Amino acid sequence: MEANELMVPVYINEKIVLDMLAIIEDGFSMVSQVNYTECKENQNSQKADAGVSTSATLLSKLLKIDVKGEISHSGNSTNQDTISKEKVHTNVSLLAKFRSFLVEKKILKATDDISETKVGDFIEIEGELQKNPLINYMDIFLDLFRLIRIFSDSPELGNKNNA
Secondary structure, eight states, rough: GGGGGGGOOOOHHHHHHHHHHHHHHHHHHHHHEEEEEEEEEEEEEEEEEEEEEOOOOHHOOOOEEEEEEEEEEEEEEEEEEEEEEEEEEEEHHHHHHHHHHHHHTOOEEEEOGGGGGGGGGGEEEEOOOOOOHHHHHHHHHHHHHHHHHHOOOOOOOGOOOOO
């Protein structure tokens, strides 16, 4: 999965996503087990040869010396590691899987004009969430009332002076 396909959804209708993915894949597993084996093999071979012979004409007629030797060593070593992992899918990972299927099959439509859509279309709309303006004004008024209370001249209960 590429970085541009990563998502952080604000709301997921889990039931619909799970149902659609189960229809596409003829059921699915929330947990899958991945097994793989790593095999490393090293082969070492060492060989040494040595030889001595006399080639002097006088000695070669009387006495011929020829000595040869060979040492050979060969060995194999194998390391085999079996690793087993469990993958757990979350609702967001299943949504990403479902979305990638829709994109791959060119079913998902990304459009800004909703009037072009038909019933049954899968559409993707990108937007910005903003606070409701009415709630925003109420928050401003509450902050204003808090400031008024802080700067009011009313004395605290324990600090009354009698004149």
